[in-house]
Amino acid sequence: MATIYEVSEAAGVSLATVSRVMNGNAKVSERTRKKVEDAMASLGYQPNAIAQSLASNRTNSVGLLVSELHGSYFGDLMSTVEQVLKQNGKHVIITAGHVNVDREHEAIEFLKSRRCDALILHAEAVSDDYLRKLVDSKLPVVIINRKVDNLDDNCFVVDNEQGGYLATHAAIKQGHRNIGYISGPLFKKDASDRLAGHKRALAEAGIEFEASSLFEGDFHESSGQEGMQYMQTHFSKLTALVCANDEMASGAMTAAREAGFDIPSQLSIIGFDNVLFSRYLYPKLTTINNPIHAMGEMAAHWVLQHVYNIKSSMAIEHLFVPEIINRDTLGKL
Amino acid sequence: MATIYEVSEAAGVSLATVSRVMNGNAKVSERTRKKVEDAMASLGYQPNAIAQSLASNRTNSVGLLVSELHGSYFGDLMSTVEQVLKQNGKHVIITAGHVNVDREHEAIEFLKSRRCDALILHAEAVSDDYLRKLVDSKLPVVIINRKVDNLDDNCFVVDNEQGGYLATHAAIKQGHRNIGYISGPLFKKDASDRLAGHKRALAEAGIEFEASSLFEGDFHESSGQEGMQYMQTHFSKLTALVCANDEMASGAMTAAREAGFDIPSQLSIIGFDNVLFSRYLYPKLTTINNPIHAMGEMAAHWVLQHVYNIKSSMAIEHLFVPEIINRDTLGKL
DNA sequence: CACTTAAATGTAAGCGCTTACAAAATATTG
DNA sequence: CAATATTTTGTAAGCGCTTACATTTAAGTG
Numbered sequence: 001m002a003t004i005y006e007v008s009e010a011a012g013v014s015l016a017t018v019s020r021v022m023n024g025n026a027k028v029s030e031r032t033r034k035k036v037e038d039a040m041a042s043l044g045y046q047p048n049a050i051a052q053s054l055a056s057n058r059t060n061s062v063g064l065l066v067s068e069l070h071g072s073y074f075g076d077l078m079s080t081v082e083q084v085l086k087q088n089g090k091h092v093i094i095t096a097g098h099v100n101v102d103r104e105h106e107a108i109e110f111l112k113s114r115r116c117d118a119l120i121l122h123a124e125a126v127s128d129d130y131l132r133k134l135v136d137s138k139l140p141v142v143i144i145n146r147k148v149d150n151l152d153d154n155c156f157v158v159d160n161e162q163g164g165y166l167a168t169h170a171a172i173k174q175g176h177r178n179i180g181y182i183s184g185p186l187f188k189k190d191a192s193d194r195l196a197g198h199k200r201a202l203a204e205a206g207i208e209f210e211a212s213s214l215f216e217g218d219f220h221e222s223s224g225q226e227g228m229q230y231m232q233t234h235f236s237k238l239t240a241l242v243c244a245n246d247e248m249a250s251g252a253m254t255a256a257r258e259a260g261f262d263i264p265s266q267l268s269i270i271g272f273d274n275v276l277f278s279r280y281l282y283p284k285l286t287t288i289n290n291p292i293h294a295m296g297e298m299a300a301h302w303v304l305q306h307v308y309n310i311k312s313s314m315a316i317e318h319l320f321v322p323e324i325i326n327r328d329t330l331g332k333l
Numbered sequence: 334m335a336t337i338y339e340v341s342e343a344a345g346v347s348l349a350t351v352s353r354v355m356n357g358n359a360k361v362s363e364r365t366r367k368k369v370e371d372a373m374a375s376l377g378y379q380p381n382a383i384a385q386s387l388a389s390n391r392t393n394s395v396g397l398l399v400s401e402l403h404g405s406y407f408g409d410l411m412s413t414v415e416q417v418l419k420q421n422g423k424h425v426i427i428t429a430g431h432v433n434v435d436r437e438h439e440a441i442e443f444l445k446s447r448r449c450d451a452l453i454l455h456a457e458a459v460s461d462d463y464l465r466k467l468v469d470s471k472l473p474v475v476i477i478n479r480k481v482d483n484l485d486d487n488c489f490v491v492d493n494e495q496g497g498y499l500a501t502h503a504a505i506k507q508g509h510r511n512i513g514y515i516s517g518p519l520f521k522k523d524a525s526d527r528l529a530g531h532k533r534a535l536a537e538a539g540i541e542f543e544a545s546s547l548f549e550g551d552f553h554e555s556s557g558q559e560g561m562q563y564m565q566t567h568f569s570k571l572t573a574l575v576c577a578n579d580e581m582a583s584g585a586m587t588a589a590r591e592a593g594f595d596i597p598s599q600l601s602i603i604g605f606d607n608v609l610f611s612r613y614l615y616p617k618l619t620t621i622n623n624p625i626h627a628m629g630e631m632a633a634h635w636v637l638q639h640v641y642n643i644k645s646s647m648a649i650e651h652l653f654v655p656e657i658i659n660r661d662t663l664g665k666l
Numbered sequence: 667c668a669c670t671t672a673a674a675t676g677t678a679a680g681c682g683c684t685t686a687c688a689a690a691a692t693a694t695t696g
Numbered sequence: 697c698a699a700t701a702t703t704t705t706g707t708a709a710g711c712g713c714t715t716a717c718a719t720t721t722a723a724g725t726g
Contacts, residue, residue, distance in 0.1 A: 003682055014706045019684060026685095029704060049446040050392070051682035053383045054711050069411040069427075070609070075403025082402055082429060091443060094402075094427045096415060110424060113382040221613060250613045257615060276403070280554055280583045282590060282615045336712055347676045352714060359715095362674060384712035387681050 002043040011039035022047060053115060061091040062118045062303055063111030067099050071247070072275035073292060074122070077144070080296030081120060085303070088310055090117075101125040112139065118307045120144065120299045124188055140307045142299045146189060156295045156302075156318055160190045163288045163322035164197025167242045167270045170286070170324050172205045175333030176240035176268060179207075182227035182252060184219045184244045191219075194244050194272060213238070217248050224251025232259060239333055240268040246278045246287055253281065253329070264331030274325050283328035291320045335376040344372035355380060386448060394424040395636055396444030398454045400432050404580070405608035406625060407455070410477070413629030414453060418636070421643055423450075434458040445472065451640045453477060453632045457521055473640045475632045479522060489628045489635075489651055493523045496621045496655035497530025500575045500603045503619070503657050505538045508666035509573035509601060512540075515560035515585060517552040517577045524552070527577050527605060546571070550581050557584025565592060572600065572666055579604035579611045579620055586614065586662070597664030607658050616661035624653045 008018045013032055020026045021036045028036075039045070053059040064081055066074040082092045093114060097104035104126045111119055118140040123131065128148045135141050135154055143155045171179050181198050184191030195214070202209050215230045217223030224243060228251070231238055241256075243249035249271030253263060261267040263283055271278055271287035278285040298317065304310040341351045346365055353359045354369045361369075372378070386392040397414055399407040415425045426447060430437035437459045444452055451473040456464065461481045468474050468487055476488045504512050514531050517524030528547070535542050548563045550556030557576060561584070564571055574589075576582035582604030586596060594600040596616055604611055604620035611618040631650065637643040 005682075015683080016685075016707080017705060020705090023684085027703070032705080046442065046446055048387075048448065048682055050383055050386045050448050051711090052684075054381075054387050054681090054713085055683040055685085057684095057711070059383070068408075069415055070405065070408025072403065075401075075408055078402040079429075091428075095424075096412075109379065110382075113379055115381065115383050250610075254613055254615070276554075277583075277610055280587055280614075282587070284587075338712075348713080349677080349715075350675060353675090356714085360673065365674080381712055384681090385714075387683085388712075388714040390681070390714090 001048075002045045004045075004047070007036065007039045007043055007045050010043060011036045057115075059115050059117055060089065061093050061114070061116055062120060062307075063108075063114065063116035064092050064094045065097050065104065065107050065111065065119065065121045065123055066094065067097055067122060067124055069094070069096050072277055073245075073273055073290075076276065076292045077122065077296045080293050081300045084297055084300035088304055088308070090304070090308065097123060097125065099124045101127075105130075108134070118142070118303045120303065122146075140303065142302050144295055144299055152318060156298055156320070158290050158295065158320040158322050160193035160322075161197040161200070163272060163290065164194035164242075164244075165201045166197070166322060166324050167194075167272060167288050168198045168201035169204075170326075170330060171240040171242060171268060171270060172201060172207070174240075174268065174330060177205075177207055177333075178213075178235075178237045178239050180213050180215070180227075180231045180235050180238040180241040182215045182217050182224060182241065182243045182248050184217060184248075186216055191244055198242060210235070217244070219245050219247060221247045221251040224248030224253075225255040226251075228252040228255035228259070238267070240270070240330070242270045242272075244272050246271040246273045246275045246285060249278075249285055249287065249329075250281055253285075264329050268331050268333075269329045271329075278325075279327065281329075286327045286330040287325050288322045289325050290322060295320055334381075335378045337378075337380070340369065340372045340376055340378050343376060344368045390448075392448050392450055393422065394426050394447070394449055395451045395453060395640075396441075396447065396449035397425050397427045398430050398437065398440050398444065398452065398456055399427065400430055400455060400457055402427070402429050405610055406578075406606055406623075409609065409625045410455065410629045413626050414633045417630055417633035421637055421641070423637070423641065430456060430458065432457045434460075438463075441467070451475070451636045453636065455479075473636065475635050477628055477632055485651060489631055489653070491623050491628065491653040491655050493526035493655075494530040494533070496605060496623065497527035497575075497577075498534045499530070499655060499657050500527075500605060500621050501531045501534035502537075503659075503663060504573040504575060504601060504603060505534060505540070507573075507601065507663060510538075510540055510666075511546075511568075511570045511572050513546050513548070513560075513564045513568050513571040513574040515548045515550050515557060515574065515576045515581050517550060517581075519549055524577055531575060543568070550577070552578050552580060554580045554584040557581030557586075558588040559584075561585040561588035561592070573603070573663070574600060575603045575605075577605050579606045579608045579618060582618055582620065582662075583610075583614055586618075597662050601664050601666075602662045604662075611658075612660065614662075619660045619663040620658050621655045622658050623655060628653055 004018050008015045018036055020028050021033050068074050085092055095107035097107045104123050120142050122144045131148050141154055147155050147157045183195045186192050199209050212234045215227040217227050249269055256267050271285045274287045274289040278287050301312050301314045337351050341348045351369055353361050354366050401407050418425055428440035430440045437456050453475050455477045464481050480488050480490045516528045519525050532542050545567045548560040550560050582602055589600050604618045607620045607622040611620050634645050634647045
């Protein structure tokens, strides 16, 4: 693999000049530029990004932490972030934290050791304090889907409470009053916010919240099935079931069908996230749109503006509003 | 950010000694090791991976190229590869090629410039010649889901032809003779192989392949819907529909239902890949298992063995056999 | 205890680049 | 055309590590 030294020799110029034509930041005469470019081409020269980074203290790569590498939600997020950044010549290094303190920690350390120019984090397990320290350390950080006190400028969140409210409110508007709720793990802020919204909608309609109407799942499909089974034995009067994400809603639908319910005539189901596959479920899932795409885009633009000084016309917004997507799983009572 | 120099000073030893305790490859007395470790801890020292890589010519990271960052298939693949590699202290740098020659090219160049120790490629657009050159360049490369002549040692593939055969064969065994087929883009080897298998099954059963029974999709959900619509106007006698992947099968199911077909009593559908969500479709999709998980695992182990000399008990296999997963969308005629 | 052998540590030369700063070449001006 | 300003190029010092080799220290031996 050719080095800059060989190029400089072949072109009959100094290292510095080669570096200059590579980076295009200093003036080089047309004639020498040509010589250098020819030499590069004929040697098949490819700059060593590692060496460049070490010397320039700039890696042109931003670290992205997600909880999992699979699943629609994270797929959308990764895809969006990568697209925006790549369009601007920046690269993304993706790691997974698996919703585990140690692993998130380790993943972030990895990204830091890799000297990413900035970090985009969907961190669920790590503490607020840790994140505050991270931001204080001068490393540009943006936090997705989590609001950390005193870090408003770095956080991009959807209004989960409002989303939870919308879901349950929609069910109530269709006449439902016995509404089951399958939540995510309640130690997670987004899960508890959504539940809070659910309760607000109930309260507003004068419906008392019953403890037995709640099943705490883990955001995965299988816990949706378990949740539905739970409902049948502990809250069998339900006519509508609100789920804190689409995956669990899908699981619940499967279980409901196995139990002989017709959806939505005998049981209404509402999801959350509006993940890609939700429209392909049968019946098509009524859900709350979680603007992941918009948030990912925004996070990427924030980095471009703050770290690379690349301006875009996009105004930075930190709070995203959810909205209901009416499809076929919510019926009139 | 503390450097190795500051650590050596704080511990009262030389740079080399600090490096030695970091890497644990040379002997260091217990006493000095302790001194160094204490110094590291109190300084919050974190090695600069960039500098390490430059000096050692080893990045401990392997590049992974996928076609897209979203979608179940790639999610599974990324997840598996990352898991195996991370367990062994190696890191994954993921890039997307978007099934486009230039972008795959660029993505691979990026990984090379990042000095990955090895590459795991799910490259669909780039030429065989390009891949052969890449392998010749001494960069360890493994190729997933694509068989390149003279590169057998580097390729891990599922027998797509056999998979296509199995799908159609299963339909025939249930009495179907008018079988529609929604393929992937036929310039892709896997798509054309699957179709070839379909044709072989037909031939074996003495059924003539009709051109109008074929719709060429793009492996995305929406083209499954389009394919189903096509069938209704151009091949309406179909009683079974074989789809070259699960996403298109899902799209086809949606369209079929909208057109009033009951599945499987009026129309049988078979997918391909056995992607996670296929079991959550309603009815649950009968499909061909594509052992992505096993292939990803194998690819990762190949790298561990060949590049990092980490032996595992796993024997390296290059050809994976597909099998049918019987669920609820294939019915007797 | 002097002498050999092994273990622990230090010295210094890179790895392939970037970038102040200095030097040389070219252009401008009265 | 000499003197000065300007542009273009070269020189060399790092960036933070690893590692071959040299040196020092400790352990073993008769």
